[in-house]
Amino acid sequence: MALLTDAAKAFIGYRSEPFAACETVERGAVRRYAQAIMDPDPAYAEAMAPYGAPIAPPIFPSFMFRTPFGAPDFLTDNAEDPDFDGIVMGVGNGLPPLPLDGLALLNGGAEIEFLAYARHGETVLQSSRYADIYERETKSGPMIFVIIETEFTTEAGQVLLRARKTIIRR
Amino acid sequence: MSERIDFEDVAIGDQLAPLERGRFTTAHLMRWSAAMENWHKIHYDQPFAIGHDKLPGLLINGSLKQNFIAQLLKDWAGRTGWVWKINFQFRAMNVVGEKLTVWATVTGKREAAEFGLIDLDVGIRNDKGVESTPGKAVVALPYRGRATVPYPFVPPAM
Numbered sequence: 001m002a003l004l005t006d007a008a009k010a011f012i013g014y015r016s017e018p019f020a021a022c023e024t025v026e027r028g029a030v031r032r033y034a035q036a037i038m039d040p041d042p043a044y045a046e047a048m049a050p051y052g053a054p055i056a057p058p059i060f061p062s063f064m065f066r067t068p069f070g071a072p073d074f075l076t077d078n079a080e081d082p083d084f085d086g087i088v089m090g091v092g093n094g095l096p097p098l099p100l101d102g103l104a105l106l107n108g109g110a111e112i113e114f115l116a117y118a119r120h121g122e123t124v125l126q127s128s129r130y131a132d133i134y135e136r137e138t139k140s141g142p143m144i145f146v147i148i149e150t151e152f153t154t155e156a157g158q159v160l161l162r163a164r165k166t167i168i169r170r
Numbered sequence: 171m172s173e174r175i176d177f178e179d180v181a182i183g184d185q186l187a188p189l190e191r192g193r194f195t196t197a198h199l200m201r202w203s204a205a206m207e208n209w210h211k212i213h214y215d216q217p218f219a220i221g222h223d224k225l226p227g228l229l230i231n232g233s234l235k236q237n238f239i240a241q242l243l244k245d246w247a248g249r250t251g252w253v254w255k256i257n258f259q260f261r262a263m264n265v266v267g268e269k270l271t272v273w274a275t276v277t278g279k280r281e282a283a284e285f286g287l288i289d290l291d292v293g294i295r296n297d298k299g300v301e302s303t304p305g306k307a308v309v310a311l312p313y314r315g316r317a318t319v320p321y322p323f324v325p326p327a328m
Binding site for chain 1: 171191198201202204205206207208209210211212215218222223231232233234236238239240244245249252253254255256257258259260261303305316318319322323324325
């Protein structure tokens with residue numbers, strides 16, 4: 001049975017306008033993230049050469065796009081739904097959700113290109129694109145592969161990283 | 171964290187000192203879910219993970235595992251080198267209770283004008299020896315006796 005509909009395929013090529021994360025790179029957020037990934041690098045707490053200021057872990061910018069003040073409470077809104085998987089993407093990546101209701105979501109991997117670290121206090125922006133959406137038959141049955149390309153930059157225009165992510169829906 | 175590792179210090183076939191992580195508990199996964207503010211139930215709600223999503227147990231987040239690969243390479247490159255590219259696939263699941271070994275092996279060396287490039291295979295093996303996160307990476311290292319890799323990084327024209 002084919003999972004992928006024309007309605008979902010129509011999103012290929014859609015690109016979001018660049019938009020800023022709801023907060024700047026906060027010291028406390030960096031600390032909690034560094035502790036959770038178990039990385040004791042002192043550059044996350046104090047300025048070290050050659051970065052000029054305390055930095056955030058390499059992939060941190062891609063996790064900055066969180067649920068802002070005033071946003072609806074998805075956990076309460078979905079509390080009665082036995083199929084709600086708990087995924088709260090914050091403001092997500094600026095891309096509209098694909099019409100693939102009821103399909104589980106798995107992280108299939110990524111390619112990341114790093115150019116600089118985000119420094120404490122900086123504003124980070126992102127712009128994303130549905131680069132491809134296709135279906136493949138696998139050992140575990142049909143799966144949809146969603147390829148999302150995202151670029152993260154500072155307000156000053158410095159590219160921090162570029163990510164090409166594969167999301168699997170099945 | 172390496173003090174300074176130069177292009178000339180590295181040989182094809184070299185294995186980086188691995189990063190050992192775990193044994194993973196549900197608390198590790200909750201700490202990561204809280205740090206990134208995402209509440210995907212497959213990482214802490216066992217009835218949902220097994221009963222609804224038909225998974226073998228509570229999954230160690232792929233989003234967490236990718237950070238381990240970045241950390242291994244970053245600490246090896248030191249502050250005078252730069253991790254330029256990493257790609258990886260989430261090929262197999264890791265579940266609560268496992269220990270993970272994050273590894274990298276040098277597979278190639280290329281010379282750019284201002285610095286050298288090291289190609290690596292990377293991955294994450296659990297304590298049963300199963301590879302879950304195979305991938306590749308490119309790390310820029312300075313030439314011996316020459317300037318450190320520029321920061322912010324400027325990709326080489328190749």
